[in-house]
Amino acid sequence: MQLSRRGFDVAAGVVLLLLGAFVWREGAAIPPSFLDTAFGTGYLVMLAGGALSVLACFLILEAVRGGRTAGQLTFDARLARPALTASILALFVLNLTFGLVPFYPSAAAMIFAIALGLGERAPRAVAIAAAAALAATAAAWVVFTQVFVVLIG
Amino acid sequence: MTLIPTKTRRAMIRAILAAPLGLAALTGPALAQAYPEEPIRLVVPHGAGGGTDVFSRLIAAPTAETLGASIAVVNVTGGGTAIGAQEVARSDPDGYTLLSTHVALLTSSAMGANQMGPDSLTPIAQLASETQVIAVRADSPMASAGDFFDAVADDSRPKLGISAGAGNHFAFLQMLMNVPDYDVNFVPVGGGGPSMTALLGGNIDVGTFTVSEVLDQVAAGEVRAVTVFAAERDPALPDVATATEAGFPIEIGLDYVWYAPKDTPTDRIATLADALETTMADETIRTTLTERAILPNFLRGDALEATLAERWETIQSVAASIR
Amino acid sequence: MIGELAASFATMLAPYPFALIVLGTVLGIVAGAIPGLNGGMLIALSLPLTFGWNPLDAIALLVGMYVGSISGGLISASLLNIPGSPSNLMTTLDAMPMARRGEAARALQLGIIASFFGGVVSWMALVLLAPPLVAFALTFGPHEYFAIIFSALVLISSLSEGSMTRGLIAAMLGVLVALPGLDPVTAQPRLTFGFDRMLGGFDLLAVLIGVFAVSQLLADAAPGAKAEVIRLQSSRLVLSLGAVTRHWVNLIRSALIGTWVGILPGVGGSIGSILAYGAAKTLSKTPERYGTGCEEGVIASETANNATVGGAIIPMVTMGIPGSIIDVFLIAALTINNIRVGPLLLQDNPEIVYGFMSTLLVANVVMLIVMLVSLRGLARLMTVPKTYLIPIILLFCVIGAYAGNNRVFDVWVMFAFGLFGILFRVMRLPIGPFVIALVLTPLAEFNLRAALISADGSWLSFLQRPVSAVFVVIAGLLFVMPLVLPWVRRHSNRSAVE
Incomplete structure (x- = not known):
């Protein structure tokens, strides 16, 4: 799939413009506090939101006018692996959140899955991936739970 | 983690590397009593190294020994103690997740940051005051x-x-x-x-x-x-007059209290309070604390509930006065 | 004093304390290098172990950890594009491009030597000038802090390469990410959208691990992406003396900036390195090279962040005021052994003060040797193929993001900002202004508002206090200079031709 850079910039500008406006609104909704006798709680929020909106307008203008920045953004099969990696990572964090599988076994599974997803799938590669997953998880377990007493999962 | 008595120096180096391992070894299945049989997570909603953190760690070590289960001190900061306190309030009321804090629980609740409020927790014991x-x-x-x-x-x-x-x-x-x-x-x-x-x-x-x-x-x-701001002069500052002496009868203290989630079984609360009472009766601990100008001030049960309710009332009225 | 210092060196160089310094430094380097672990955590966890120790032994271990941890971050910054801690932020911006050009060993060596130099300069400040420096630092209030941070922001504003609009958008997004949580002045929730977990805001380290490490690792997962494996060539493991000495101005300036920032309570190594980097860039003849893998950037950042260590110890030993978060742990370690760290420390426990001085220098020397020697080992570690390296580092990122505050929420923050980082790349938004705004916003905001409150809302008060006035004027000049300089140069060139 191909996307024009210019179109993409305009779309991004619109999103940022809306985000800025939304942040402005959130800032304006914060009630004043007697504790701040000078600057006020919501001002910085409004300032950041407002500035973002203004800058987003500039971005849109640049994209519409600027011929040189035009080009193509390509989305193709090469994105499959980063997407797969991100999905496996998300599954791993989901499991951490709900505590279904204990953390360290799930960590080994995550490493194994990503290593397989990125590498070859010959028997030898699978064996290496499994070994790497176990070794790395064991190392992480020692460093974090035994030396640094991080209770996770 | 346990206090390390004066061992040989070499043993101490070994201790650095092995102490956490020892801690893991402690956590095997207990034989005699039903509670506690797992390590207890003590959430400190204040930064590591600060006064409350150091106090909690000082108390946790001997208390763990009395209980026969390790206590892992975990700093969960943010939101003016609201995040750590709410995490404890939301965890299972099984006595394995506790909170160690002070008046900050009440003030962050009164300010609206901790929307679950102090009623989401059951006090175990008050240990000491400053x-x-x-x-x-x-x-x-x-x-x-x-x-x-x-x-x-x-x-x-x-x-x-x-x-x-x-x-x-x-x-x-x-x-x-x-x-x-x-x-x-x-x-x-x-x-x-x-x-x-x-x-x-x-x-x-x-x-x-x-x-x-x-x-x-x-x-x-x-x-x-x-x-x-105390009823009597502080032993560490004997020359400083109390406000009461000057005709302003105001008492303000910082009281360290341990909490468990609401609905934790009363026998578990009692087990914990017993262990803490033992710790606070220990002469070494009392000396260590008084040297830091922390005054042992143990309270549990109904007396504690009443004191905390009164404090909560005061804090709420203060909060109301500033709105 | 010289006699006492010499005696203290003799004490700390005895086999047992020295072994503790080495152990502490090595553990510190490891913790600093592992994303998500940092010196503060390491020291907090070691604290209970030091109960009942001879206080000098505790100092040996903990100061070693402090020095090691702030230096170790350099390794992950140059080899993995992960700032080991926020104070290695600026290092990452230049060390990583150097590494991608095949100059990883050079970046590391320059960084190590710069770290050592910064450590030594701040040590000299500690030994020679501690009392007057602290007296001056204490007069700094919110006005001065804001003025300094403001000038840092101006220094950095020219950081973004390419489109000015995109640089400013990135910076504004950084400001936005810094805002959610409890308002630092009024404790009101803001931009939390009603979620309790947002009360703590976005954890800085979780965001940094996300935008730097996770997004980089995900991008590297694509087939044909530049190999993540960075080879350190053994043949290049020796650096000539000239390669270092020609940076002497930068080294000294950055060390002084770092030391001073270290002395200021409540301002950390990250600000020291941002300021030194900004100063180096502004005074450079080729500022456009910064951020593209330039040696000066690595040197400025690493010199300054290590110099903050010695700087931060200065107010602690003279006034009992922690100069950094790690100082809080050091004070805790001493009070637990019944040593009161306060203005009477030098009078009551001079051996402790001299112990800090001698340990700091010894730890810096140990750090230098350990880091240089371990380069070869690191070289081997880096030959792990990316297929395995990516998931393994991801695991460390997850645990690291979690470990700071023990919150799973922070892991999601890291993940989300990993995707956000990719979006940044696609939109061609520069990462530098984003992270700098993220780091500086909380400090700038808090001090601005505190200053205005204490001056009853008077903006003029910034010009009425001498130090803040000087910095505001400097910031003004810095702002105008880039606009005026080209004109001046053109003008002088023309007159030269005539």
Whole structure:
């Protein structure tokens, strides 16, 4: 799939413009506090939101006018692996959140899955991936739970 | 983690590497009693290395020994203790997740940051208290509680250092509740440490601290403790008059309390309170604490509930007064 | 004093304390290098172990950890594009491009030597000038802090390469990410959208691990992406003396900036390195090279962040005021052994003060040797193929993001900002202004508002206090200079031709 850079910039500008406006609104909704006798709680929020909106307008203008920045953004099969990696990572964090599988076994599974997803799938590669997953998880377990007493999962 | 007595030095080096391993070994299935049989997670909603953290760790070590289960101290900070306190309130009421904090639980609830409030937790025991004092630079003319209350009532508009919504803020507000028309400038500087820096540098005029936070600066003659807000003079600052003596009967303290989630079985609460009572009765612990100007002040059961309810009422009325 | 210092060196160089310094430094380097672990955590965890120790032994271990941890971050910054801690932020911006050009060993060596130099300069400040420096630092209030941070922001504003609009958008997004949580002045929730977990805001380290490490690792997962494996060539493991000495101005300037920032309580190594980097860039003849893998950037950042260590110890030993978060742990370690760290420390326990001085220098020397020697080992570690390296580092990122505050929420923050980082790349938004705004916003905001409150709302007060006035004027000049300089140069060139 191909996307024009210019179109993409305009779309991004619109999103940022809306985000800025939304942040402005959130800032304006914060009630004043007697504790701040000078600057006020919501001002910085409004300032950041407002500035973002203004800058987003500039971005849109640049994209519409600027011929040189035009080009193509390509989305193709090469994105499959980063997407797969991100999905496996998300599954791993989901499991951490709900505590279904204990953390360290799930960590080994995550490493194994990503290593397989990125590498070859010959028997030898699978064996290496499994070994790497176990070794790395064991190392992480020692460093974090035994030396640094991080209770996770 | 356990206290390391005077071992040989070589053993200590080994201890650095092996102590956490030992901690893991402790956590095997217990034989005799049903509770506790797993490690207990003690959430400290304050930063590691600060006063509350160090206090919690000091108490956790001997208490774990009494209980026969390890206690892992975990700092969960953020939201003026709201995040850590709410995490404990939401965890299973099985006695394996506890909270160690102080008045910050009440103030963050009264300020609305902790929306679950103190009722989401069951107090186990109050362990110790620190006395609140106000202090000024040594060259300040303010010398007594009377001077302080004069200064906040006249038009000098003194700068008071606070961390908004935190214990030191409420302490000042409690003092000022009795002054009908006070005029002060609350400067946000932070907790005890930053307040001291700001006081020494002349960026605030008055700071409020626990006794342990001012002791050294007072001894060095950099800072003067104006008055202590307790029924009696503090043993660490015997020359400093109480506010009561000056005719302002106000008592403000920082009381360390351990909590469990609401609905934790009463027998487990009792087991924990027993263990904490043993710890607090220990002479070594008492000496260690009093050397730090922390006064052992153990309370449990109905007496504790009543005290906390009264404190919660005070804090709420203070919070209402500033809205 | 010289006699006492010499005696203290003799004490700390005895086999047992020295072994503790080495152990502490090595553990510190490891913790600093592992994303998500940092010196503060390491020291907090070691604290209970030091109960009942001879206080000098505790100092040996903990100061070693402090020095090691702030230096170790350099390794992950140059080899993995992960700032080991926020104070290695600026290092990452230049060390990583250097590494991608095949100059990883050079970046590491320069960084190590710069770290050592910064450590030594701040040590000299500690030994020679501690009392007057602290007296001056204490007069700094919110006005001065804001003025300094403001000038840092101006220094950095020219950081973004390419489109000015995109640079400013990135910076504004950084400001936005810094805002959620409890308002630092009024404790009101803001931009939390009603979620309790947002009360703590976005954890800085979780965001940094996300935008730097996770997004980089995900991008590297694509087939044909530049190999993540960075080879350190053994043949290049020796650096000539000239390669270092020609940076002497930068080294000294950055060390002084770092030391001073270290002395200021409540301002950390990250600000020191941002300021030194900004100063180096502004004074450079080729500022456009910064951020593209330039040696000066690595040197400025690493010199300054190590110099903050010695700087931060200065107010602690003279006034009992922690100069950094790690100082809080050091004070805790001493109070637990019944040593009161306060203005009377030098009078009551001079051996402790001299112990800090001697340990700091010894730890810096140990750090230098350990880091240089371990380069070879690191070289081997880096030959792990990316297929395995990516998931393994991801695991460390997850645990690291969690470990700071023990919150799973922070892991999601890291993940989300990993995707956000990719979006940044696609939109061609520069990462530098984003992270700098993220780091500086909380400090700038808090001090601005505190200053205005204490001055009853008077903006003029920034010009009425001498130090803040000087910095505001400097910031003004810095702002105008890039606009005026080209004109001046053109003008002088023309007159030269005539």
